[in-house]
Amino acid sequence: MTAFHGQQFIAGGRRGNAATFAATSPVDGTELPGRFSLATPADAADALCAAADAFPAFAATSGAARAGLLEGIAEEILALGDDLVARVRAETALPEARVVGERGRTVGQLRLFAQLAREGTWCDARIDPAQPARQPLPRADIRRVKVPLGPVVVFGSSNFPLAFSVAGGDTASALATGNPVVVKAHRGHPGTSELVAGAIGRAVAKAGLPGGVFGMLHGAGATVGTALVEHPLAAAVGFTGSRAGGRALFDAAARRSHPIPVFAEMSSLNPVFLLPGALASRGEAIATGFVGSMTLGVGQFCTKPGLVVGIEGPDYAHFRGLLASAVAGAAPGRMLTGEILAAYRKGSGDLVGNGGTALLATGAAGTRPDDAVALVATTTAAAFLGDARLGEEVFGPASLVVSAATRDEMLAVARHLDGQLTATVHGTPADLEQAADLLAILATKAGRLIVNGYPTGVEVGHAMQHGGPWPATSDPRFTSVGAAALERFIRPVCYQDVPDGLLPAALQNANPLGIVRLVDGQPSRAALA
């Protein structure tokens, strides 16, 4: 069994303070082993100073060196073995298969980003060679490459203790492109955080990199997180969590004398539109698939579908019956923390306590009183359009089924939606042929459109977009999952008439990195004369 030191990770060393807290079991509320020291604003400043000190050297490392670091982190995480899985389970109540799967995803993400760092094309190198004979004026030699921003503050999320926490996607994409990272660990899983931070620390040391490349702080309230975001040396912020939390960080970053970018993933209903042919032909399969997606991980995914929209009629009424049966068969589950359970109970209660809604079905209650029970409510499109509260995410296994009187009213619901991570449409080929208008509306609302599938299960690939218009995320121009996540923590620098030997390797004539570059606007791997 692991013994926890409970200290902050700062500048490659550790530091503790007198005030501590313990992790609590979401299963029975008892304290788990380990006392974790609460960081102070001074710790935040020290971690960022160390990160800023490490930044020039880390930014100057090769892609291969950063790939080695990421692969080293993956190895160290795997080397934690069952101790890590056991602590994640104890702190989050997530089942073993999920934890092991999430560890696999985290390691896979680190390895994908290592590949991308090694390959090097992320830096978007562009070269417009000099044209000394151009009339009326000669053209200078102009070259452009993307460079890291500087120390990135990453907030661990409650619902992905591995894949979006200490060594999650934000950390991996920041490190891949040469940015030091300071993590504010989520207070829900401090032991998990310490284990993973230790793994990163060992990988940083083995790679011979300065300790300031990675830091991690524990904190209970907003103090440490705010101190990190407000510190002049912070260059960018990554966050996955609540809408209120993301907004507070966004506002803090925007209020700075020198504002910095915030990538906050906050809230999404992930609406699912059911077209008539699909309802008529596949109602039962959709009901089952939908409830599976809604209750996956006790509904604690950012992509949990929280809204169903269809056109009223016998098929939709029949579907609701099937849905009610499927929900009634859904097992209860333990949520990540007691606070999250309380918020779910309030949110799902509000969903049926609202004058314009009715309870359709609840899941099985089970025998453990602190388990979350699935819930589906129904309402009309008119009521949904008239009450903004019905468009707010309920984090957990709850969803709202909306009946539109007409197809136009269904489109009105689509137009009325706030920004979303995903939007899904179920339809037969004949349905879909008629649905170009619906898809066009949804493309303005969401970062990912899904046909005949479910929004949970986010692929880590080159083409993934995980992000959408506010309030889904604070910046829909970027993704927090997939290869393009590397684009978040970089900015272009242009070199004009800089001698070859002083250029970054990506821009040198010989193309020593062997990357694809845009030469006079055309992609090329060729060396220049």
Place this chain on the structure above:
Amino acid sequence: MTAFHGQQFIAGGRRGNAATFAATSPVDGTELPGRFSLATPADAADALCAAADAFPAFAATSGAARAGLLEGIAEEILALGDDLVARVRAETALPEARVVGERGRTVGQLRLFAQLAREGTWCDARIDPAQPARQPLPRADIRRVKVPLGPVVVFGSSNFPLAFSVAGGDTASALATGNPVVVKAHRGHPGTSELVAGAIGRAVAKAGLPGGVFGMLHGAGATVGTALVEHPLAAAVGFTGSRAGGRALFDAAARRSHPIPVFAEMSSLNPVFLLPGALASRGEAIATGFVGSMTLGVGQFCTKPGLVVGIEGPDYAHFRGLLASAVAGAAPGRMLTGEILAAYRKGSGDLVGNGGTALLATGAAGTRPDDAVALVATTTAAAFLGDARLGEEVFGPASLVVSAATRDEMLAVARHLDGQLTATVHGTPADLEQAADLLAILATKAGRLIVNGYPTGVEVGHAMQHGGPWPATSDPRFTSVGAAALERFIRPVCYQDVPDGLLPAALQNANPLGIVRLVDGQPSRAALA
């Protein structure tokens, strides 16, 4: 001679209000022909509603159609002929060659962006084909493309009445990627703005596009601009102007319930570092070149060099003498507006009225009392490091020469700098071999590094970066000049298992646009099976 209607351009029509203003001649303060109606917040709302109504149709146009629009705008601007040149000159006091040159740049920019719209690669299409046999889970078909954001609010700048105003770079890059535009015309050149808006309006009509694709409003204070930025239908903002103005818009956009991106270009010193060998061998040429760059367009470029840094010694003292002679020979010039002149006089006065600085030289005074006179002051690095006011931009032909006691102190000045659009280094090959540390520092401070050149004269190409860390711009991850400017007003949307016929053309199997796409991470123009 042109007769001005003085109205707002809204939804393809025009609308006037009772309150009007006139343009004033910067030469003699007299009113120029034409009364221009002041827009109201209701006009702002109507222009944005029209833009939002036009958005779906405009977003769905082909790249070729948008290219045709941009080329049509270029044609219509050229067709304005001498009337446009005369009005720009009357409103800005810019000399004819500059106005004609700027018109050429504006038209060239429209045509480059037309090419890019037609070519289509800007949409960054990515395809990860389905892997139905993948274990443990099949992979869905995932495709990603960038789409326009929606109505973009563009603020005309004072110092580029054509290239960064109504049909300038912000408008051109927004239109190229399918975003309707509402321009807030700069009050300094309302007649120029009306002429160009008319040209755009005719091009929009000839292209058969909805009138809401383009709107333009006149306003005197901040009311109309703020109304545009705060309106729920505004999707992004482009601005070139003062630091205070950019900050106010940034804050207004960040305060929204749904914040939107602001691309504000605000303020830059554009420091020039002179290394010892260059001072010893080319002092006179550098003095002449520097004063030429500083006084170009009466110092009214965002890239005007406002700071010189060198190491104290006989060569630097000699250089200051050469610089004083060159400045003394600089002709006075008329600034764009009386307000800008007043601000210049205050700013340049403060530069020498400061306890830690001394006047080095002023330019020739001339005979017109309202002309701006060039000015160079000197100070020590110690004084510069100790007084933040000395690091603030003075808009106009003034610059500060800083003497560092040692090379380390020169590096300290570099580290102390705020964000910059550009940073320049002059050095011999031997100087430069030793200057990797200086260049590395400057790469963290500026968007463009220049060796042995001057920062004025921004190339419009593929590799240009015009933007830098705050306060140079509000978002250093983007450029406002060059091909990459198209990246500002777009966001990715991912399509998962969407039937080929419902995909955007850029993502369809047959690759009907013939663009380079990232297929499983590899660039390819091939069609998919």
